[in-house]
Each structure stands twice: as structure tokens, then as C-alpha cells.
Amino acid sequence: MAEKKKKLTTASGKPYFEHEDSMTVGPHGPILLQDYILHEKMAHFNRERIPERVVHAKGTGAFGTFTVTHDITKYTKAKIFSKVGNKCRIFIRFSTVGGEKGSADTERDPRGFAVKFYTEDGNWDLVGNNTPVFFIKDPKKFSDFIHTQKRDPKTNLKSPTMMWDFWGLNPESLHQVMILFSDRGTPYSYRHTNGYGSHTFSMVNAKNERVWVKFHLKTQQGIKNFTGPEAEAMKAKDMDWAQRDLVEAIGRKEFPKWAMKIQVMTDEQAKSFHWNPFDLTKVWPHSDYPLMDIGILELNEIPSNYFRDVEQAAFAPAHVVDGIGYSYDKMLQGRLLSYPDAHRYRLGVNYEQIPVNRPITEVNNYQRDGYMRTDSNGDDKPNYAPNSFDDIVADKSYKDPPQKMDSEWADYFDRNENDDDHFTQPGMLFRKVMAEQERANTISNIVGSMSGITGPKREEIIQRQLQHFYKADKELAQKVAEGLKVNFKP
Numbered sequence: 470m471a472e473k474k475k476k477l478t479t480a481s482g483k484p485y486f487e488h489e490d491s492m493t494v495g496p497h498g499p500i501l502l503q504d505y506i507l508h509e510k511m512a513h514f515n516r517e518r519i520p521e522r523v524v525h526a527k528g529t530g531a532f533g534t535f536t537v538t539h540d541i542t543k544y545t546k547a548k549i550f551s552k553v554g555n556k557c558r559i560f561i562r563f564s565t566v567g568g569e570k571g572s573a574d575t576e577r578d579p580r581g582f583a584v585k586f587y588t589e590d591g592n593w594d595l596v597g598n599n600t601p602v603f604f605i606k607d608p609k610k611f612s613d614f615i616h617t618q619k620r621d622p623k624t625n626l627k628s629p630t631m632m633w634d635f636w637g638l639n640p641e642s643l644h645q646v647m648i649l650f651s652d653r654g655t656p657y658s659y660r661h662t663n664g665y666g667s668h669t670f671s672m673v674n675a676k677n678e679r680v681w682v683k684f685h686l687k688t689q690q691g692i693k694n695f696t697g698p699e700a701e702a703m704k705a706k707d708m709d710w711a712q713r714d715l716v717e718a719i720g721r722k723e724f725p726k727w728a729m730k731i732q733v734m735t736d737e738q739a740k741s742f743h744w745n746p747f748d749l750t751k752v753w754p755h756s757d758y759p760l761m762d763i764g765i766l767e768l769n770e771i772p773s774n775y776f777r778d779v780e781q782a783a784f785a786p787a788h789v790v791d792g793i794g795y796s797y798d799k800m801l802q803g804r805l806l807s808y809p810d811a812h813r814y815r816l817g818v819n820y821e822q823i824p825v826n827r828p829i830t831e832v833n834n835y836q837r838d839g840y841m842r843t844d845s846n847g848d849d850k851p852n853y854a855p856n857s858f859d860d861i862v863a864d865k866s867y868k869d870p871p872q873k874m875d876s877e878w879a880d881y882f883d884r885n886e887n888d889d890d891h892f893t894q895p896g897m898l899f900r901k902v903m904a905e906q907e908r909a910n911t912i913s914n915i916v917g918s919m920s921g922i923t924g925p926k927r928e929e930i931i932q933r934q935l936q937h938f939y940k941a942d943k944e945l946a947q948k949v950a951e952g953l954k955v956n957f958k959p
């Protein structure tokens with residue numbers, strides 16, 4: 470029996486008989502306006518691109534499974550954690566941060582590590598990075614910081630002068646700068662990086678007791694990094710190396726896994742913590758707050774269409790599920806607003822109806838209409854509340870316990886008030902955590918980048934940064950100064 474073939478159609482479904490030649494007056498004649506399919510093809514093509522993400526534009530993603538391996542019901546009532554063995558589908562998008570959509574995968578940059586858990590209680594998005602900290606601790610500085618990572622307004626080139634000027638004037642960045650210039654700033658592939666929720670989150674249990682929590686995703690493939698020169702060489706050889714690595718590994722059925730772990734802090738511990746536990750430039754030392762295993766993530770399916778699922782994926786730290794909550798981390802609070810806002814701009818107000826973003830649970834509310842509304846739009850049900858007709862209820866059992874604030878003053882407080890120690894943790898990283906070779910590579914990577922600082926402020930920018938390095942570690946500052954061939958007087 471002959472195979473039944475599909476008919477070519479217009480977008481409105483009309484079978485169409487000619488795909489290659491336009492309708493003309495005679496074989497050499499002008500094209501007729503009435504060749505509607507020609508306009509449809511050209512017009513659709515002109516609109517194929519949507520705005521690329523301002524940050525995290527270059528990325529790749531895969532679906533997989535999350536399995537709960539340990540009982541944490543004493544900390545959270547989240548349904549996904551109600552029983553060891555519970556599973557849910559996940560989608561992870563990895564990315565670089567500063568580069569455009571066509572930029573190289575091996576750039577020195579943090580890596581985005583965003584996980585969407587499709588749970589029976591709605592979507593939970595853990596929108597993290599491959600580093601536990603960040604460059605800034607107040608969202609008001611975010612756009613300024615990102616401008617320094619992008620292109621110079623005049624030359625349209627990346628500018629080490631802008632970067633080091635900003636970092637030097639914001640010493641809170643030092644911790645993340647140290648990680649960025651270690652070999653972890655150039656991971657070998659996404660499979661070989663850790664993920665971190667980075668912010669402090671909260672968990673609430675069935676007794677409505679709250680604890681503070683940090684999430685860690687530890688690669689089971691082992692940490693593997695490029696050195697600076699290896700990353701540069703790969704950039705010239707294969708711009709899409711990390712994407713290729715993930716797609717091909719999953720194609721070979723080598724499914725990458727990450728162990729999910731948490732650190733837990735009580736409110737009493739938070740009050741006496743040496744640093745501000747809600748400061749995104751700080752970690753919680755493992756010796757004081759040990760990692761606890763909670764589950765395993767596995768990626769096992771590359772989406773069959775990149776644009777549909779990866780480009781249109783929209784993660785938001787605001788998307789938590791009952792039993793998991795926010796904290797006072799200022800950066801988290803800023804992201805609660807800015808991520809959904811970015812998606813509304815990039816994908817439209819109904820972005821959560823796009824299949825990759827859609828929860829597996831029923832969505833019931835009074836939001837209606839808007840561009841690209843593709844679900845039932847509430848059918849003929851009331852579009853206002855309260856009403857006397859429908860059976861949608863606001864379930865009070867989902868209410869979180871109240872939070873007591875430690876101040877009744879609203880003002881513009883210095884973000885570093887009582888916490889301007891930007892140096893102890895970078896120093897611990899350099900001396901205690903990094904092996905000798907990694908220290909040497911970090912120094913060489915810093916020298917390589919700072920050598921690119923140019924212009925009349927060069928000396929000032931370098932000296933300022935050396936002072937910060939010195940406060941973290943004397944040897945670090947001296948060696949960077951030697952590498953840059955500058956005189957440094959602490």
C-alpha cells in the first residue's frame with residue numbers, strides 16, 4: 470500500500486500546489502500580488518526572531534527526571550518531597566550570561582543553571598548559576614553591572630576597562646570575581662558543572678515552621694574545567710562546544726546526573742550568623758551548615774524542537790511551590806519582579822501557556838485575554854471575583870506563616886551596612902580550597918584580563934583592584950601586580 474503523504478498547506482490550512490515558483494505574468498514576467506503564499510512565506514520569515522534574552526542569551530536545554538532520595542518532610546510540606554521515591558519531570562536550561570545568542574560556549578563567564586520542576590502542586594523554578602554567589606547584592610546595581618559585561622557603547626567591543634572599573638568600585642564583587650577567574654570560569658561542559666540556587670530560600674513544614682535553605686546541585690560527572698588557553702582554543706574550534714557535548718552525550722544515552730543537596734539554617738542561627746545570611750555575595754560554610762542529600766536530577770531527553778522548548782523556556786524565581794518560599798535576599802526579591810517582566814516582554818503576557826512553561830496542574834484564575842491566548846481563556850466562566858457562579862476557592866491552607874521583620878523603618882539603607890567584609894570568603898577560597906595549580910591559573914587569568922585595561926584611568930583601576938586582592942590574600946595581590954608589571958604599595 471502506498472504511504473499516505475501529508476498535503477502541503479497554507480498556514481490557514483488550504484492545500485497548496487506550488488512551493489517553489491511564484492506566480493508571474495509569463496515565465497519571465499513580474500510577480501503578481503495575488504500570490505498570497507509568497508507573502509505569507511516572506512512575512513513569516515521576517516518575524517522568525519524574537520528578542521533574545523538580555524542576559525543568558527546563548528543556551529541549551531534538556532528534559533529529564535527528578536527523584537526524591539531522602540526524607541526532608543521535617544523541613545518542607547512541598548508535595549514533591551512528601552515521600553522518598555517521588556518523581557517529577559524537569560527541564561533544565563544551561564547558558565552563558567554575557568554573550569549574544571551566537572557567542573562562544575567557552576567564554577569566561579558564569580553559567581546559568583535553571584531548573585523547572587513540573588510538580589503536582591504547580592511549577593517550581595530553581596533559577597540558579599554554576600556559582601554559589603554573585604557580583605552584587607542589590608538589584609538596583611544589576612543593569613549597571615551587566616552593561617560592563619556587554620559591549621562598549623562606542624567601540625562595540627568587550628571592555629576589560631569597564632569590567633574592572635565596576636568591580637573595583639564595588640568590592641562586594643570580589644568573591645564572584647575570584648571564582649570567575651579560577652578555572653571554574655571556563656567549565657569544560659555543562660555536564661561537568663555544579664548548579665547552585667545561590668539565593669537563600671525558605672522551607673515551611675506541615676507544622677508551619679520555617680527554615681532558611683540553600684540549594685546545591687552537584688555534578689555526578691565530576692567537575693571538569695578548561696584552562697584559560699584551552700577555552701580560548703575551543704572558542705576558535707567550536708563555538709557551540711557545550712551544546713554539542715550535551716546533545717551528543719544524551720544521544721549516546723549517557724544521561725548526566727546531579728545530586729540535589731540543601732543547607733538548612735534556623736532563624737535563630739540566622740540572627741547569630743557571622744555574615745548576613747541573605748547576602749548573595751556570601752556562602753554558608755559547609756562545616757557549620759553541612760550539605761544534606763535530597764534527590765537526584767537526570768537529563769535524558771533533548772527537545773525535538775529547540776525554539777519551541779529551549780528558546781521559549783521561561784524560568785522565574787517567583788515560581789515556587791507550597792512548602793518552598795522566598796527570603797529577604799535583596800537580589801532574590803529583585804528577580805521576583807524582573808524575570809516574569811522579562812518574559813512578558815520577550816514572549817508575551819501569556820508566556821506560561823507555552824507548552825514548555827505550562828504547569829501539569831489545572832490553572833484557575835480570572836486573568837483573561839492578552840496576546841497569544843491559546844488555552845480556553847476561561848471559556849464562558851466568570852471573569853471576575855467574587856462571583857455567585859463558579860466553584861473556584863482561595864484555599865487558605867496554602868498560606869505561609871507570617872514573617873516578623875527586624876525593623877519598622879523604610880529607607881535607603883547602605884547594602885553593606887554591618888556586612889562590608891568582602892574579603893574573608895574570597896581569601897578562604899584562594900588559600901583553603903584552591904590547589905596550587907588552580908591558584909597559579911587564577912592569577913594568570915586575572916593578569917590576562919587586567920592587561921586589557923586601557924585609557925587614562927588604567928593605573929587607578931589597577932591599583933584599586935590590587936588593594937581588594939590584598940585584603941583577601943597578600944600573595945594574590947603581589948603576584949597579580951608582578952604579572953602586570955606594576956608597583957603596588959598596600
Ligand code: NDP
Nearest residue numbers: 601648651653663692752753754755756894895897898902
Ligand atoms: P569547603 O572546603 O567545605 O567547600 C569548598 C567548596 O568550594 C566546595 O563546594 C567545592 O565544590 C567548591 N570549589 C572548589 N573550587 C572552587 C572554585 N574554584 N570556585 C568555586 N568553588 C569552588 O569550604 P567552605 O564551605 O568552608 O567554603 C570555603 C570557600 O569555598 C568559600 O569561601 C567559597 O569561596 C567556596 N565555596 C563554598 C561553598 C559553600 O556553599 N560553602 C560552595 C562553593 C564554593 P566541589 O565540592 O563541587 O568541588
